[in-house]
Amino acid sequence: MTILNKKILLGVTGGIAAYKSADLVRKLRQAGAEVRVAMTEAATRLVTPLTFQALSGHQVMLDWEQPESDFAMDHIALARWADVILIAPATADFMAHLAHGFASDVLSTLCLATTAPLVVAPAMNQQMWQHPAVQANTAQLAARGVHLVGPSSGDQACGDVGEGRMVEPHELVVFLSTLFQSSNRLKGKTVLITAGPTQESIDPVRYLSNHSSGKMGYALAQAALDEGAEVIIVTGPSASRPPVSASVIHVTTAQQMYDAVMGEIATVDIFIAAAAVSDYRCEQVATQKIKKNSDQYHLILQRNPDILAAVANLENRPFVFGFAAETENILENARAKLRQKKLDMIAVNDVSNPKIGFLSDRNKLTILWKDGEKELQVSPKIMLAHDVMDVMLEQFNIEG
Ligand code: C5P
Secondary structure: OOOOOOEEEEEEOOOOOHHHHHHHHHHHHHOOOEEEEEEOHHHHOOOOHHHHHHHHOOOOEOOOOOOOOOOOOOHHHHHHHOOEEEEEEEOHHHHHHHHHOOOOOHHHHHHHOOOOOEEEEEOOOHHHHHOHHHHHHHHHHHHOOOEEOOOEEEEOOOOOEEEEEOOOHHHHHHHHHHHHHOOOOOOOOEEEEEEOEOOEEOOOOOEEOOOOOOHHHHHHHHHHHHOOOEEEEEEOOOOOOOOOOOEEEEOOOHHHHHHHHHHHHHHOOEEEEOOEOOOEEEOOOOOOOOOOOOOOOOOOEEEOOOHHHHHHOOOOOOEEEEEEEEOOOHHHHHHHHHHHOOOOEEEEEEOOOOOOOOOOOEEEEEEEEOOEEEEEEEEEHHHHHHHHHHHHHHHOOOOO
């Protein structure tokens, strides 16, 4: 995975995250890429073009006409030069321009004049990101094959907390590397991925669940999409957003997840069970809110169906890939699960480490199969997901 010698045109638009784009240029160049920068007028009010000129080693494109500059390429030549155009940060306004094909400034014109892949890293206030107009524009861009990376969630410059932060520069470098190396190896294949937790009601206000965020399953879905697959996600409740190009079936309980998976499985080539399914549900769900009348309260739990094992036992089964979250004897337990559930492959993570795993954007996995294993180092989940695809495609003959 490399961006060595790749020609990257970085478009910077007027979001506060533009200050991170300066670091992004450094990181892209450190990874061996050639970088040229184009900015919108609004972006120049946040970071000076001189910063980007110094870091990229090239004059920054700001306007169609730059007679006073020594800029060697006009905008059409620049659009042809690029192996990829990366817009980071992409404001809601710029995404609207892009979605509707406006050529109102040099950057939006460059985006129309190129055949290179377009990667967009949205960055905006969380409320703006949720707005139906922004979501509609995002969906339109995705449908057109634009690669959307992020936004991620967390603290925002405006004081809000939520989804809308630009993904970190190192993650964008990783994304570009994976983009250059993915080669449609899953074209023509359908991948079904379960993701997130399930919730099992106790009474009308309470439920049993777990800390799964759905992020690993969504990252795997994105990686499969990047390899050209059709992707179906069956997901439990998650605060994260699944990739826009996947078909998504939302469920709450393990039984609903089982039913949704079984309803789709006949046309599936690869099944990846990344969901953290509740092993048990309440035998009886109280119809009214349970009162705290006694010191102890006993719940009687009933086993849920094991979705992964059920798929692995189908007569016409797809390639079956499971996950195991373990806190002790990690590899031994995972290898036993591989055997017992008759899986083709299993990925195991150590959920006792709070810095990685469940709620984190990063993870560390070991992949096991019948006669081999591979340890993948701690990295952002999207990168790890591409590594997982690599291992799967190297070890098994499932290419499209
Ligand atoms: O047995 P254990 O729950 O550790 O196995 C984990 C794997 O099995 C995960 O891939 C998970 O998605 C899957 N699983 C499932 N249905 C269940 C329980 C686990 O598909 N009821």
